[in-house]
Amino acid sequence: MVTAKEMPQREYVLKGNASCAGCQDMVALRHALKALEGDVIQVVPACCTSVVQSLWPKECLDVPVLNTAFMAAAATASGVKAALKVKGRDSTQVMVWAGDGGTFDIGIQALSGAFERRTDILYVCYNNQVYSNTGTQRSGATPLYAQTSTTWHGKTEPEKLFDLIVAAHEPVYQATANAAYPRDLYDKFRKARDIRGPKFIHIFVPCPQAWNYPVEKGVEIGKLAVETGYWILWERVGDKFELSPTSKRYQDPAKRKPIEEFLEMQGRFSRLFKPTRDEKRLAEFRVFVQHRWDVTLKTLA
Amino acid sequence: MLGMGLRPCKGADGCVCSVVNEVNTEPKSRKQMPKTSYSKPEVGSTGKTGSWRVFDPVIDYDECSRCRTCWMFCPEACIDLDEDDTPHIDLDYCKGCGICAEECPKKCISMVRKGSKKEEQD
Amino acid sequence: MHLDGTQGIQEGGTGLKTELMSANYAAAHATVSARVEVVAAYPITPATTVPEEVALLSEEGIYKGEFIRVESEHSAMFACIGASSTGARAFTATSSQGLLLMHEALHWASAARLPIVLANVNRSVSPSWNIHVTHDDSYSQRDTGWIQFYISSVDEYYHTIIQAFKLAEDERVLMPVMVNADGFVLSHTVSPFDYLEPEEVDRFLPPYKPPHWVMDPDNPVAHGNIVFPEYYQEFRYAMHEGSLNAYKVYAEVERDYKRLFGKYFGGPIDCYKCEDADVLFVSLGTIGAEAKDAIDQLRDEGYKVGNARLRMFRPFPVVRARELAKKAKAFACFDRGLSYGFGGPAAGDLRSSLYATKYRPMIKSYIGGFGGRDVTITDIKEVILDTYKSLESGNLGPEETWHDLME
Numbered sequence: 001m002v003t004a005k006e007m008p009q010r011e012y013v014l015k016g017n018a019s020c021a022g023c024q025d026m027v028a029l030r031h032a033l034k035a036l037e038g039d040v041i042q043v044v045p046a047c048c049t050s051v052v053q054s055l056w057p058k059e060c061l062d063v064p065v066l067n068t069a070f071m072a073a074a075a076t077a078s079g080v081k082a083a084l085k086v087k088g089r090d091s092t093q094v095m096v097w098a099g100d101g102g103t104f105d106i107g108i109q110a111l112s113g114a115f116e117r118r119t120d121i122l123y124v125c126y127n128n129q130v131y132s133n134t135g136t137q138r139s140g141a142t143p144l145y146a147q148t149s150t151t152w153h154g155k156t157e158p159e160k161l162f163d164l165i166v167a168a169h170e171p172v173y174q175a176t177a178n179a180a181y182p183r184d185l186y187d188k189f190r191k192a193r194d195i196r197g198p199k200f201i202h203i204f205v206p207c208p209q210a211w212n213y214p215v216e217k218g219v220e221i222g223k224l225a226v227e228t229g230y231w232i233l234w235e236r237v238g239d240k241f242e243l244s245p246t247s248k249r250y251q252d253p254a255k256r257k258p259i260e261e262f263l264e265m266q267g268r269f270s271r272l273f274k275p276t277r278d279e280k281r282l283a284e285f286r287v288f289v290q291h292r293w294d295v296t297l298k299t300l301a
Numbered sequence: 302m303l304g305m306g307l308r309p310c311k312g313a314d315g316c317v318c319s320v321v322n323e324v325n326t327e328p329k330s331r332k333q334m335p336k337t338s339y340s341k342p343e344v345g346s347t348g349k350t351g352s353w354r355v356f357d358p359v360i361d362y363d364e365c366s367r368c369r370t371c372w373m374f375c376p377e378a379c380i381d382l383d384e385d386d387t388p389h390i391d392l393d394y395c396k397g398c399g400i401c402a403e404e405c406p407k408k409c410i411s412m413v414r415k416g417s418k419k420e421e422q423d
Numbered sequence: 424m425h426l427d428g429t430q431g432i433q434e435g436g437t438g439l440k441t442e443l444m445s446a447n448y449a450a451a452h453a454t455v456s457a458r459v460e461v462v463a464a465y466p467i468t469p470a471t472t473v474p475e476e477v478a479l480l481s482e483e484g485i486y487k488g489e490f491i492r493v494e495s496e497h498s499a500m501f502a503c504i505g506a507s508s509t510g511a512r513a514f515t516a517t518s519s520q521g522l523l524l525m526h527e528a529l530h531w532a533s534a535a536r537l538p539i540v541l542a543n544v545n546r547s548v549s550p551s552w553n554i555h556v557t558h559d560d561s562y563s564q565r566d567t568g569w570i571q572f573y574i575s576s577v578d579e580y581y582h583t584i585i586q587a588f589k590l591a592e593d594e595r596v597l598m599p600v601m602v603n604a605d606g607f608v609l610s611h612t613v614s615p616f617d618y619l620e621p622e623e624v625d626r627f628l629p630p631y632k633p634p635h636w637v638m639d640p641d642n643p644v645a646h647g648n649i650v651f652p653e654y655y656q657e658f659r660y661a662m663h664e665g666s667l668n669a670y671k672v673y674a675e676v677e678r679d680y681k682r683l684f685g686k687y688f689g690g691p692i693d694c695y696k697c698e699d700a701d702v703l704f705v706s707l708g709t710i711g712a713e714a715k716d717a718i719d720q721l722r723d724e725g726y727k728v729g730n731a732r733l734r735m736f737r738p739f740p741v742v743r744a745r746e747l748a749k750k751a752k753a754f755a756c757f758d759r760g761l762s763y764g765f766g767g768p769a770a771g772d773l774r775s776s777l778y779a780t781k782y783r784p785m786i787k788s789y790i791g792g793f794g795g796r797d798v799t800i801t802d803i804k805e806v807i808l809d810t811y812k813s814l815e816s817g818n819l820g821p822e823e824t825w826h827d828l829m830e
Binding site for chain 1: 425432458461463488489491493494495497498499501502503504505506507508509510511512527531575638640642643644645647648649650651654692
Binding site: 058 | 327330
């Protein structure tokens with residue numbers, strides 16, 4: 001794994017932008033762009049990243065950025081890629097940087113089409129499990145019992161197992177990542193960079209606004225997601241699946257930290273603990289965690 | 302169009318970000334506006350976001366092991382590194398999220414409330 | 424007329440090769456002639472044969488650009504937007520529901536000032552399903568900023584598409600262009616037309632060079648991030664300006680086209696026997712072509728009538744309309760689509776164009792031909808004579824008449 005000392009210093013996310021203090025999307029984007037060395041055209045549908053760029057005539061990303069409509073990211077990227085091919089600049093990476101809304105819900109059709117056409121793009125979904133930009137409404141990625149502004153008493157359905165949907169399109173490269181593990185994230189982007197064909201990276205990104213936690217805990221919460229087994233770090237090159245080193249030990253439920261450690265830190269799960277601990281719902285949450293492990297390993301490994 | 306010059310950023314030595322606008326003025330008339338709404342990359346695109354901060358990060362350089370952890374986790378990319386990896390936090394832009402202090406393995410960054418007695422002592 | 428070409432017989436025409444094919448196939452071949460770099464299209468009757476032909480030309484190496492077989496029309500236009508933003512000349516074709524589905528994208532393309540060309544094959548909008556011609560689909564996109572042409576022959580379709588790129592890419596315009604052709608009546612009608620090799624078109628249409636911004640890692644810019652109230656209005660004004668400029672820029676485009684290839688289709692309003700006409704028949708699309716025969720027949724019967732076939736609908740050719748209104752006493756304005764709750768769009772726009780002037784010809788609006796209902800020469804004569812009657816009696820009568828409506 002790349003060491004902190006080896007990571008390049010050049011920044012493509014420029015300081016003084018409109019992102020919230022502690023925004024984990026920016027952490028992920030910083031390292032993604034470092035890995036790609038800025039030789040990228042970034043396609044951004046409506047999401048937080050559209051807004052953190054700041055106001056015309058200024059913006060904060062030192063790479064070409066094409067903002068596009070909410071459901072259109074993968075289609076726009078297909079067009080960009082086609083143009084690059086015609087112009088003979090095919091080595092430039094076309095990267096979609098979309099939130100969970102623009103990927104799981106409104107953007108799923110375009111993503112599915114682009115992947116079925118074997119379009120050579122890198123589709124990145126940074127997942128803060130909510131429609132954050134519009135004020136934290138629920139999305140298809142919102143977990144069970146999470147409070148959002150359209151599920152005040154907690155969402156009653158679990159999140160979509162989106163990685164399976166992407167895997168069904170048989171991308172050439174697919175991985176999960178986490179803003180709390182930037183070196184792992186960097187390596188995955190480096191690897192993706194050198195593979196041609198449809199690629200998908202799914203990044204877990206805590207959001208202090210939507211999840212309601214003390215802003216300095218952003219990295220800790222990201223790490224707890226992995227340490228409780230809730231978020232699984234893995235990588236799939238073609239059909240060769242590999243659990244990332246950090247997640248390997250958590251395959252064993254006995255090694256996982258109790259899920260409460262992850263949930264208690266976030267205000268969006270406060271109803272699971274106040275006024276009383278909801279043991280039934282906590283149990284369901286644990287079942288989901290194991291379910292995701294089972295399905296992931298059975299289908300993808 | 303907008304008169305723009307490209308020159309290296311006025312940041313710390315070793316920083317190689319290449320595009321900054323010195324003369325990116327806000328247009329005052331339609332003649333100064335381009336026909337289409339494209340924007341150029343710039344440090345401080347939302348202004349001096351350091352003004353958002355309530356707590357200042359303060360590094361104890363005697364304890365600092367130059368491990369780069371704070372630099373790696375900073376969401377604002379406002380920590381510059383010297384040749385020997387000594388970190389310098391750009392207080393013009395630091396939003397005071399406190400992640401650097403939280404993640405520092407040596408716990409040598411403290412978040413000091415602005416206007417507090419501790420700040421006066423430093 | 425053979426496919427391996429006989430020289431076109433237009434005066435002043437050079438390098439023209441006569442071909443025989445449907446309007447849709449001709450549109451597909453226009454992408455080769457105009458060196459289109461990216462086509463992204465989704466099938467919808469009756470536009471389907473455009474992407475089908477592009478696909479074949481692509482797989483046979485004749486169309487040398489990229490062809491993206493997108494999964495919806497919304498994606499088709501956004502793929503064109505992505506391609507055009509990266510400096511490629513982009514094209515798509517659709518109809519009806521597909522055009523409506525890409526409505527958001529139409530607004531996006533024009534606000535991003537991308538010179539995309541869209542071949543729209545007019546078809547009724549649903550429910551219920553009707554795949555024949557009505558102009559509602561393109562009429563309802565009037566406000567998006569797209570330049571709109573309505574054409575009436577295979578030859579005109581082919582050449583107007585090529586002209587459209589020149590018009591759209593002109594720095595004074597930089598607005599996307601929609602070229603409308605009647606579904607089935609024209610799209611699937613096989614007719615001779617004069618084909619131009621790409622090398623010939625090169626004399627008229629240089630490669631596309633985006634004048635303001637382009638996606639290029641060597642010169643990073645962001646397009647489309649937030650514009651606050653301080654500036655948004657000015658960008659919209661610039662769009663309006665671009666669209667209005669198309670009127671005079673198109674005159675230059677046509678002049679150059681005529682000089683180089685000997686082809687001219689009549690300007691923004693194709694006038695036939697208008698100079699001394701009392702009553703002018705205004706319409707769009709194939710009705711306007713049929714009308715020429717109706718005009719000839721009525722002239723033989725002694726009526727002083729003329730045909731004003733509206734080719735450019737947006738920007739609305741206000742200047743030309745006012746010139747015609749100076750002399751004509753009445754307009755019989757036939758709309759094959761509607762602004763529901765108000766009236767025929769062409770009639771309404773014509774009336775608005777004249778209000779600020781002192782010209783007050785009688786303007787009668789006729790609505791008809793919906794869902795592919797035929798509008799024959801007999802129908803057109805009826806409509807013109809109805810206006811003639813009102814003109815002679817001095818009585819406007821109904822402002823709007825639905826032609827051939829069941830009782």
